[in-house]
Amino acid sequence: MLVKEYPNNKKEANAERSSKDIRQDIANGEEEISHTVEQISNRIREKLDWRGYVRDYPYLAIGGAAGIGYLASGLFVKRAAPMERLMDSIAGEVRGSLNGLLNRNTGSGVIKMTLLGIATKAAAIWIKNAASPDIRTGNPPDIQNYGG
Secondary structure (H helix, E strand, O other), X not given: OHHHHOOOOHHHHHHXXXXXXXHHHHHHHXXXXXXXXXXXXXXXXXXXXXXXXXXXXXXXXXXXXXXXXXXXXXXXXXXXXXXXXXXXXXXXHHHHHHHHHHHOOXXXXXXXXXXXXXXXXXXXXXXXXXXXXXXXXXXXXXXXXXXX
């Protein structure tokens, strides 16, 4: 009750405390600090323990792993070159045209498919001949006069 003797002067009240009291206060403070640090380290360990999250939320963990895998796979996918995209588009159109012919089991569908094949082969031969040099002269053929 030293504080009551010096209500306005705390400095003098603290000066009259014994060194034993001060040491006891320091020891109590150290214990509180060490206890607080221990609690904080336990909380950090709990928050960083991924096994606990997987154990508590298994479906969320599987979904998260699948999402991360999907995003990571996007980094390693080969991107198509512009020419590949163009050829894929043309191939898709041709497949679409042929599927219409192939899905019909009528005689006229077979005839159309046969005529389309003949026309495609003729076009390929014409393009090949137009692109290759003339064997006799060594010059490219005159496409305007190439009537077949």
